[in-house]
Amino acid sequence: MNQQQYHPWLFKLALATAIATLPLMIVGGHVTTEGYGMAFPDWPTSDGQNMLTYSWLDRAADKFYEHGHRLLGMLVGFLSIALVIVAFKVEQKKWIKSVCIAVLVCVIIQGILGGTRVTENSKALAMAHGLFGACVFTLMAFLAMVTGKRWIEIGNDPPELPVGPRGLPYGYGLRLAIYVPLVVLFQYFLGGFLRHFQKGLHPHMSFAFVVLIFVIIEFRSARKSEIKWLKRPAMGMLHISIFQILLGFGAWITKYGLPAAGFVATAGSWEQSIFRTAHLITGILFLMTATLYSIRVFRLSWLNKYINAQSEQTLSATDSLPNSEGNA
The missing domain is CATH 1.20.120 (Four Helix Bundle (Hemerythrin (Met), subunit A))
Structure with a gap:
């Protein structure tokens, strides 16, 4: 290599x-x-x-x-x-x-x-x-x-990845590395649809918690790996997802108001603009973080497989050499 x-x-x-x-x-x-x-x-x-x-x-x-x-x-x-x-x-x-x-x-x-x-x-x-x-x-x-x-x-x-239940490096972490960026991207799509066409508020809000569940599971998976190169971005991804939900709640309140608390939304207010724009930018950072984390997972998996294959080839070559005692 x-x-x-x-x-x-x-x-x-x-x-x-x-x-x-x-x-x-x-x-x-x-x-x-x-x-x-x-x-x-x-x-x-x-x-x-x-x-x-x-x-x-x-x-x-x-x-x-x-x-x-x-x-x-x-x-x-x-x-x-x-x-x-x-x-x-x-x-x-x-x-x-x-x-x-x-x-x-x-x-x-x-x-x-x-x-x-x-x-x-x-x-x-x-x-x-x-x-x-x-x-x-x-x-x-x-x-x-x-x-x-x-x-x-x-x-x-490369640090060594733990072996999963099927003998594959990192186990279900590889599957999560595929699913999480896709669900984040779909959530971003729902947000864009709501932003531009003012439709799909409830699907967007509901799916946010589905995304959060996926991120929590992936964070736990990263912690099990005991690899800092994975644990740090996974922690960042969890924090961003929680912050994104809070921003979404703020965007919802500033747009639709909260009558139970006596808060009435004002169209075009600076609070509404800040929350909506911040929610958008954080969503982009969320997608970026989830994708880069997944790439790290697959890179480590590939490196571990490559090293294991090289080790097996070395062992096979060593085993094929004639025994010195047998040729004396």
Whole structure:
């Protein structure tokens, strides 16, 4: 197995691309929350002007935030291009180069989705734009993880996974690593449907507790492994899921009110905007964390199988050597 080398500039650029995407998503979430998505009827121009020369700092809130969102998208696009250039200069692993190219392609697709949402004035495309954006951010976070030192160190000296009831490494933890990101993604889809079409409130609220149960089970599975590389993100995932439910409750109260407590919701209030946008961003971070945790599980499983296979080959080769006493 060819060992991966650490390239600090590639890692830093991958991390910077993911970090730069956070304000892009926050502003994009605020745009959706406040209904600013159609502040401009055109794209890629803004009010018929070049996006880079358009004077936007003194504009009304809708144009200010929407144009800021577009400029942040351009910044992420430039960082993605630089990422590919640096990867092809320093990285030897073809699959990492492929991931860098995938990030750039996905950023381009995401930009086209956002622009087409404007030109078509489509809520369905707005929802697809948000859902795909969460997946693109997760891909960026994955790239930052696999170019980091810890990923390489784990590959060189992987901790041993406990053996499950069927003799497979990690037992049911592997199955959970498949199910949990899928249920989180489905919950994010339900949230997007509610956000854009104002339908599906009860399924979204009910399924949140189903997701929480899955996360608790996976957290317990990670604790049994006694591996810090798994236990820490599993703990983070549990905390995020609980915080996300609390944010969802806050978004519900600020939108629909709580008559029993005498609280009346005010449409367009700053509390409503903060809770709804924070709920959206935390959902994206939740999806990212669940996915990266699952990738870690499968990586450790593969490394353990590889090491075991190498050990068996070594033992077989040793057993096949002639016995010195028998040939004396």
